[in-house]
Amino acid sequence: MRWGSTCGRMVAAAAGIAVLTLGGSYAVAETPVERGAYLVTTIGSCGNCHSPRDAGGHIVPGTELSGGFAFEDDVGHVVGPNITPDLGTGIGTWTEAQIVTAMRDGRRPDGTLIGPPMPISVYRHLSDTDVTAIAAYLRSLKPVRHTVARTQYKIPLPPSYGPPVTHVDEPVRGETVAYGGYLANFGHCVLCHTAPGGGQPFDMTKAFAGGRDLPDASKPNPGTPGAVVISRNITSDPVQGIGTWTDAQVKHAIVAGVRPDGTKLVRTMPFDWYARMTPADLNAVVLFLRTVPPVKTP
Numbered sequence: 001m002r003w004g005s006t007c008g009r010m011v012a013a014a015a016g017i018a019v020l021t022l023g024g025s026y027a028v029a030e031t032p033v034e035r036g037a038y039l040v041t042t043i044g045s046c047g048n049c050h051s052p053r054d055a056g057g058h059i060v061p062g063t064e065l066s067g068g069f070a071f072e073d074d075v076g077h078v079v080g081p082n083i084t085p086d087l088g089t090g091i092g093t094w095t096e097a098q099i100v101t102a103m104r105d106g107r108r109p110d111g112t113l114i115g116p117p118m119p120i121s122v123y124r125h126l127s128d129t130d131v132t133a134i135a136a137y138l139r140s141l142k143p144v145r146h147t148v149a150r151t152q153y154k155i156p157l158p159p160s161y162g163p164p165v166t167h168v169d170e171p172v173r174g175e176t177v178a179y180g181g182y183l184a185n186f187g188h189c190v191l192c193h194t195a196p197g198g199g200q201p202f203d204m205t206k207a208f209a210g211g212r213d214l215p216d217a218s219k220p221n222p223g224t225p226g227a228v229v230i231s232r233n234i235t236s237d238p239v240q241g242i243g244t245w246t247d248a249q250v251k252h253a254i255v256a257g258v259r260p261d262g263t264k265l266v267r268t269m270p271f272d273w274y275a276r277m278t279p280a281d282l283n284a285v286v287l288f289l290r291t292v293p294p295v296k297t298p
């Protein structure tokens with residue numbers, strides 16, 4: 001179903017000229033589960049934190065989203081929970097509305113707060129249709145029985161992420177900077193590509209300028225000494241960033257994990273998921289990225 005939906009959207013992209021003149025949205029009949037599947041398995045890259053990996057950092061087939069990927073981080077010992085609808089070990093008892101509340105407000109049905117690095121701050125900007133589609137897709141998955149440990153936080157969690165989100169407008173889909181920005185937000189590029197600083201966990205004056213320590217997902221104990229990777233500057237700075245890269249080179253890094261000089265990116269950068277984006281969505285993300293002003297790496 002996931003591949004079917006991707007192919008459907010590629011056909012839509014090929015027919016893009018006609019479709020775009022119809023107001024910038026894709027004229028594809030798509031069910032909520034198909035939309036959710038696309039978002040989760042491509043730009044959302046939920047499996048980057050929520051799926052178990054083998055020793056090489058590859059996701060173990062058949063275990064997607066069943067939790068257990070664990071790493072050391074500034075916030076503590078992080079473990080991605082099982083988000084398949086298994087009744088005992090996953091989120092099988094959660095309703096669609098409860099999953100939406102978890103995504104937007106970071107609140108579980110029992111009232112407890114979901115902590116970082118679950119990217120609640122960016123999921124608050126998901127449109128009503130998209131967040132509901134993600135919830136519908138999670139509920140449609142085959143339950144995978146897999147008990148995983150809880151995250152052990154060494155920082156206090158905030159009391160909340162802000163007032164409950166009740167409505168977010170639909171973005172106009174198309175190969176535009178605005179829709180690229182919507183997708184890049186959901187893909188939380190900025191959270192991995194921005195370093196802490198100025199007393200804040202993210203120094204937004206240096207947004208996208210890289211320099212953040214991240215767990216190396218291809219190492220046995222990600223986040224421990226020797227198993228850390230530093231994110232790169234993806235602003236348009238010509239020296240430290242990607243300002244001199246061609247669009248084709250930027251796309252190759254995003255979907256294949258290979259830089260213009262041929263070196264490979266570690267699997268912390270979610271290129272395995274981004275590879276399944278439609279060409280139109282990838283174009284939009286790159287259009288947006290090109291608008292990020294040059295900033296030096298901290």
Ligand code: HEC
Pocket residue numbers: 040044045046047048049050078079080081082083090091099102103108113114115116117118119134150151
């Ligand atoms: C950067 C890592 C990361 C990404 C990406 C991520 N999550 Fe999470 N998520 C977590 C962690 C860690 C927790 C548990 C936090 C805690 O223990 O408080 C969590 C918790 C959750 C929960 C609550 C589960 C429970 O039992 O408490 C849901 C639902 C969820 N994530 C869904 C998603 C979906 C859907 C996506 C993709 C759109 C996603 N997550 C992407 C790290 C991530």
Ligand code: HEC
Pocket residue numbers: 048184187188189190192193214229230231232233234241242250253254259264265266268269270285289
């Ligand atoms: C989970 C963290 C994470 C997310 C999310 C993420 N990246 Fe990355 N990205 C990395 C890391 C880490 C590297 C460097 C990997 C290495 O050096 O092996 C990287 C490297 C890159 C590079 C290559 C830059 C260079 O000079 O080598 C590009 C381009 C890039 N990311 C773009 C993006 C875009 C666009 C997004 C959002 C759509 C994104 N990244 C989301 C972690 C992330």
